[in-house]
Amino acid sequence: MILLSISIFWLSVCVYPISADPHITVEAHVGSTALLPCSLSKDFSKTPHVRWRADNEFVFERSFDGTHEGPGYKGRVDVPEDELRKGNCSLVLKDVRITDHVFYRSFVMEHVEATNTNKIQEINRVQLNVYSQRVSAQVGSTAVLPCDWKHLSIQTPHVEWRIGDEIVFERLGKESFQGEGYEGRVDVPEEELLKGNCSLVLKNVSVTDETLYSSYILMTDTKKPVLVQNIKLSVRELSEERKDDSSAPSGEADGMNLLIIITVCIMCSVLLIFIAIFIWMKYRRSSS
Structure with missing residues (x-):
């Protein structure tokens, strides 16, 4: 010592x-x-x-x-x-x-x-x-970053969501603040916050939103922020998903087209055989 x-x-x-x-x-x-x-x-x-x-x-x-x-x-x-x-x-x-x-x-x-x-x-x-958790979302969708403060003993919840030292969203009662670049896209609904749910709703997700988000509850007496949750948001490109989604139907369509072609060929072949037999029988009758 x-x-x-x-x-x-x-x-x-x-x-x-x-x-x-x-x-x-x-x-x-x-x-x-x-x-x-x-x-x-x-x-x-x-x-x-x-x-x-x-x-x-x-x-x-x-x-x-x-x-x-x-x-x-x-x-x-x-x-x-x-x-x-x-x-x-x-x-x-x-x-x-x-x-x-x-x-x-x-x-x-x-x-x-x-x-x-x-x-x-x-x-x-x-x-x-x-x-503590990883959330995945596609470009243009709405992501919900989970947060729960029920284990904390406070009456009036004051929540902050940050990226490092940058404030993304803040709510105290009916008053709220949205950070630069997040205007109109983020919210922690007041009624949910009062129930102990401090989850952040992030709308119209973009590629630049992919990062680590931290939620804090500010204690009423000391105003000291208490870290509640860290969420890693991963964002998927929409164009890549469309390619993946379109690949399966395209394969099914190609298989269906091939089946139709084979069926038509068989039917044409059968029809030609019947026509050939009909012409041959007619020729035999005329020659006899």
Whole structure:
């Protein structure tokens, strides 16, 4: 614990960003295992001291004296020691929860012999997007993104639907707000919201609507938003569906046309045979 306290102190004093890697986004389904990538710039002969944090919350730490797991992450996180020795500081996060939908940072702590002090270097930043359900819709249709706040204890529900920090729709009682590009296309009906149903109705779905949507309920007393649901919306092209739909009838039509042609050919052949027999019998009668 002393080492952990000292480490936290140094983390607040000196953090040197060394990674040139861009911001990384990882998606994971609730209940799955997520791998948050992290790579050291060099191999270490000894086990390096590495730490992962989520926003301002401690997540996981591995040092020469063992490992430490943050509150809410017990038994769910690890940076395998054998991988860490190879320079792979990726965090394995098991049993992903909706509350894991946060921003993560990884740090490595090195001992500097010249000054006999610890130096903390930021290695990577990862945004973990956690979704609990995937909804699929075709272009031009209406999609319903599910949401249920019955488990929350509030009297006047105040709901927000967002894409990242962008508000798509907001409702408090009869008052509502529709985000830019969603005017006339989104709604959470007031009567449904009062029943505990905060599902978002999205009309006239377009290809650009394909993304991750988050629903929040703002608590009445604190106005603090509580994440309720993350929904991944997948949009199918209408033209592709039409091609798929038209392929089956086309095949059936070709088969039907072939059957008609064969039937006509058989009937013509039978008719020609009868005509030939009639002409032959008439010829025999005339010659006798």
